[in-house]
């Protein structure tokens with residue numbers, strides 16, 4: 001059953017597809033399955049993820065599948081997330097907590113915010129810069145969103161589209177913003193206000209049991225696809241015949257694998273941009289460094305954009321008397337990186353912010369993740385369409401975050417694989 005299907009990639013999309021197509025063959029380039037949802041450890045005790053990952057899904061069937069009510073999963077009912085901005089700690093998101101700014105900045109932020117609601121009312125933003133200006137006003141856009149975008153997306157705001165914002169940024173709510181400028185407000189708004197995280201083993205422990213029934217061939221990177229002969233060739237020389245390919249291989253790499261790809265499709269694939277990530281993993285011989293689950297750093301003299309604390313996500317997962325933290329540093333693919341230097345610099349800069357001594361750091365590792373967020377610029381949507389339209393005629397079905405080439409939360413990546421499986425099973429591929 002389903003032996004005619006080859007699945008490329010055993011991340012969550014590959015998992016969703018394989019579970020829905022028993023008997024399909026699944027191949028994974030890395031030595032272990034899991035993709036972006038994989039966790040890693042340097043000492044066998046403390047686990048880190050590929051950038052901060054939590055389960056904040058609202059999909060009951062997905063939560064059931066992950067058994068989030070088991071004792072092996074920690075449930076957090078109220079996330080603690082803050083911003084670090086030029087020496088100030090401000091509750092996330094800043095527009096709901098203007099009271100935490102100095103009186104002078106609060107007045108400017110509030111005045112600009114209210115004026116934006118009047119001046120831009122009903123206007124459709126042309127890009128991310130306009131979206132922020134229309135929703136949050138000039139002061140917050142310039143001082144927070146633009147500063148952070150430069151560091152995180154590494155792309156000018158006016159070059160970014162708005163199709164990636166849903167579920168990430170909240171449209172402004174005037175009553176809430178004014179209330180937060182007058183008095184301290186509890187924060188229960190963001191999409192990730194409550195979440196689940198495994199008690200041990202990192203984020204991947206949520207999914208590890210789901211891989212038990214699936215025989216993934218690891219260390220098998222697909223390198224060449226011949227859609228006429230319906231043959232895929234792997235890095236170790238192995239070849240497999242197929243009728244359908246379900247692929248979570250990043251679109252640019254997939255197009256490169258197909259020799260007969262026409263020039264316009266190659267050009268479209270080349271236009272797709274993404275970020276890479278350096279994870280600086282640290283263990284510090286100090287406890288209670290912060291009560292927060294994670295925080296964002298706006299200042300450009302610190303390279304890291306987001307700092308998360310695995311021991312706060314899952315209490316008890318870090319040795320007593322210690323704090324584990326992961327700093328995330330993003331880079332475009334055309335930027336040079338010096339991982340060891342960045343790790344060292346990050347360790348010293350964070351010592352200032354979190355008030356530990358560099359000598360307290362008992363472990364410092366840096367891990368490079370070559371592909372993380374796709375950049376939603378204006379080239380993305382038409383380029384993805386051009387590649388997808390061409391693939392449709394070849395019985396190659398893209399799925400997951402890098403097959404769809406758009407940000408997907410974990411549940412959506414899994415469902416994307418399931419959808420591809422359904423269209424193959426239903427003969428609609």
Ligand SMILES: Cc1cc2nc3c(=O)[nH]c(=O)nc-3n(C[C@H](O)[C@H](O)[C@H](O)COP(=O)(O)OP(=O)(O)OC[C@H]3O[C@@H](n4cnc5c(N)ncnc54)[C@H](O)[C@@H]3O)c2cc1C
Pocket residue numbers: 008009010011012013014027028029030033034035036037050051052053054055056220221222223248249250253371372373399400401402408409410411412413
């Ligand atoms: C920094 C970051 C933070 C995130 N945080 C969260 C979060 O908090 N909560 C949440 O729900 N989601 C989060 N996500 C999203 C989540 O990680 C993804 O939705 C999910 O892991 C994507 O799964 P995938 O299978 O689509 O892609 P991947 O995980 O990338 O899987 C694709 C697989 O294909 C393999 N592969 C690639 N090329 C080949 C080839 N040529 N041959 C064979 N195999 C190949 C890769 O090795 C990989 O294992 C985050 C994502 C990022 C980038």
